[in-house]
Amino acid sequence: MAALHELTATQLAEAFRSGEASSVEATQACLDRIAAVDGAIHAFLHVDADRALATAAAVDRRRAAGEPLGPLAGVPIAVKDAFTYEGAPTTCGSRILEGWIPPYTATVVQRVLDAGMVVLGKTNMDEFAMGSSTENSGFGPTRNPVDPERIPGGSGGGSAAAVAAGEAPLALGSDTGGSIRQPAAVTGTVGAKPTYGGTSRYGLVAMASSLDQPGPCGRTVLDTALLHAVIGGHDERDSTSIDAPVPPVVEAAQSGDVRGLRIGVVRELGGEGYAPGVEQRFHEAVERLRGEGAELHExxxxxxxxxxxxxxxxxxxxxxxxxxxxxxxRYGLxxxxxxxxxxxxxxxxxxxxGFGxxxxxxxxxxxxxxxxxYYEAYYxxxxxxxxxxxEDFARAFEAVDVLVSPTCPTTAWKLGERVDDPLAMYKADLCTIPVNLAGNCAASFPAGLAPEDGLPVGFQVIAPVLADDRLYRVGAALERVLGNQGGAR
Amino acid sequence: MSLTATDVARLAGLARIELTDAELEKLTGQLDVILDSVAVVQAAAGDDVVPTSHALDLANVFRADEVTPSLASAAVLAAAPAQEDGRFRVPHILEED
Structure with a gap:
């Protein structure tokens, strides 16, 4: 068996069930990994070690007593600092909230806790989730575990880096214009933005309320789907929460059957401004999906x-x-x-x-x-x-079941390269933004490394409202043919 | 149109953000470039297009009118920058004569 911090959530859960490892051991392995690498990566703003170990011990006791436990019970997880967690500092990456200890817990965090998962701590992010590189954090940037000279994406660079570096098998993120998907793309991990209203925003520090959506980050498609299933579903505390069952994301991730699935390649998301290696890996992945029985359309x-x-x-x-x-x-600075x-x-x-x-x-x-x-002219x-x-999406989904594109036009750039050029920074979200505006769902999956720089390329899958399972169906097919084993760096 | 430092200073005032002179100068240039690039939306849609303020077509949600526990005031006040007699203490609101 590989070192515990390198195991996927699914492998950890199996090791807990078979008695090969305990949650305390896995939690300690992640904490040790954090102690070893986070000085260089800076994925975490706060590590909640004592409470994590106590939670893990409690789950181990419940397991020993034969209590029925959920599929991810005992699995450690990192939480983006945009979510409140009672008793742990929550800054949202901003100095204006430094030292704030929220008196309540976000719904998605509560669901993770109710599932018996172990919250390791809070991860770094661009201030108030505004950015695509995590360089806008009030507490210093996070570095990409693939290459520490490069950005881990943003705003959820901390969560993606924690997962990529093996500091946590899973993490929570939030996606307003690509803040889960673009960090997943540039760190070679998986990240999904659920259908708007599919996950509760209660306890998520709001940036743009009509666009913000919590979602899962992981190293494999199945791990990410399992977390999606844990956090998804109706919450009466969020007035925009959809009162419908969570789509069958786990079954889709287990199946990966794309035979007959109609895949639409978005013509507008490619060409000028896209790195050659990104386009190459994207088109190769599309061809592999055709090989698996999918129907391709432009x-x-x-x-x-x-x-x-x-x-x-x-x-x-x-x-x-x-x-x-x-x-x-009422709070903060x-x-x-x-x-x-x-x-x-x-x-x-x-x-x-207080603001950056x-x-x-x-x-x-x-x-x-x-x-x-100016209201009419601009807003x-x-x-x-x-x-x-x-309307573009509605027309497209009459002809195809899912749409695909690169997740980000380029691979990870170097720290500092775009900090003084806001427009260049904003363009990192060119492919991810349309989904937030329309409210449907999308995910980014690893599509290999760009030949010119050896850096990860993300493959975005987009599905209609409440068809989140299709994302995982395509993602699992890609993972099968491209061979992602969910290894930590 | 082009944005001046006076415009940005006025907007920063409306947003209650104190800016240094250096910030004001840098922001004015950057905001002007950003506004220039987002102005394409103005020519994109005619009067016949209905604006979308929200992706979901939702009606307001109501819960039963029942008393439920809320956060204890001590827990909420614990996070306040300043408190007095069980209330948030605020800087003076009226100008003194």
Missing amino acids: VSCPHFGLALAAYYLIMPSEASSNLARFDSI RVGDDGANSVEQVMRLTRGQ AEVKRRVILGTYALSSG GSAQKVRTLIG
């Missing part, structure tokens, strides 16, 4: 070229409103409360000092897009583009 989604522009109006608009809650009154400054001055000073550059950029951009006189027009993108 599909046009003519309005996808406008998605990035619409997104960078809608997301900042919603964020400027959501982030108004960081006002120095307060600056300049000297008795002389007014509440408004204290708010300005607090937000000036990208957050300021987006809040001010959103304030502009929503301001009187209003972007909402119309959102309609057109939804």
Whole structure:
């Protein structure tokens, strides 16, 4: 048996059932791995070692007593710092929330705990999930375990890096414009954005409420599906939660049968601006799916070229409103409360000092897009583009069962390369954004390494609303033919 | 149209964000480039296109009107930057004469 921290969640669960290993041993192996590599990777903002070991011991006792346990009971997991977890610091990557200990737990975290999983700690992220490289974290960047000189993607670079580095077999992420899928792509891991409303946003620090969606990160397709099944489903605490059963994601991941499945290659998501190695591995993977019995079609989604522009109006608009809650009154940082400054001055000073550059950029951009006189031209027009993108998807899904594209136009770039060029940074999410605008589901799966730089390439699968199982069906077929064994780096 | 430093300073004021002069200068240039690139949405859709504010066609959700436990005020106040007599303490709101 390989070292415990290298095992997939499925292998760990089997080792627990057979008695080959205990949850305490697996948890300790992950904590040891974190101690050994996280100084260099910086995937974690907070490690909750004592509580993790206590949870693991409790699950081991329940197992010994013969209690029925869920499939992932005892398996360790890392949680993006965007989710509240009672008693553990939650910063969302921002200095403005430094030291905040939330008095409640997010629904998806609670479901992970209820499933007997062991929360190892909180992972690094771009501040308030705004970014594609994790360099916008108020606490320093995370590095890509594949190559520490390169970015791990963002905003969920910490969760993807933790999984890729073997610090945790699974992690929770959140995806507003690609924050689960793009980090998965550039670290060679798996990540899914469920159908909007498929996972609860209760306890997820809000960036853009109509786009944000929690989702699973893992090293294999089946592991990721198992976590999806644990966190998915209706929650009365989220008014946008869909009251429908979780699609059969685990069965789909176990089957991987794509015979007769109609796959549409999105014509607009390729060509100029896409790295040759990304396109090569993408097209090879498409051919392998044909070899597995899928039917290939080319599909046009003519309005996808406008998605990035619409997104960078809608997301900042919603964020400027959501982030108004960081006002120095009820929690977090307060600056300049000297008795002389007014509440408004204290708010300005607090937000000036507590927010980083990208957050300021987006809040001010959103304030502009929503301001009187510009509202119709910017926010209003972007909402119309959102309609057109939804119509593109609806037409496409009349002809095919899933759509596919590269997840990210390039492989991981070097730290620092795009920090002073916001538009270049934003383009990393070109392929992932349309799905958030339309509210359907998508996932990124490893498609091998780009020949020119040896870095991981992500293959994106997109499915209609509440057809999340199709993502895993295609992902499992890819994994079978491309041979991903879920190895940790 | 092009955004000036005065515009950005006014917007930052509306958003309650104190900016240094250096930040103001850098942000003005960057926001201008971003606004220029997102302006393509303006020509994209005609009057006949209905705007979408949300991906799901949802009606509001109501729960039964029953009293349920909420967070203890001590637990909530524990996270406050300043508190007094079981309440959030805020800086002064009215300007003094």
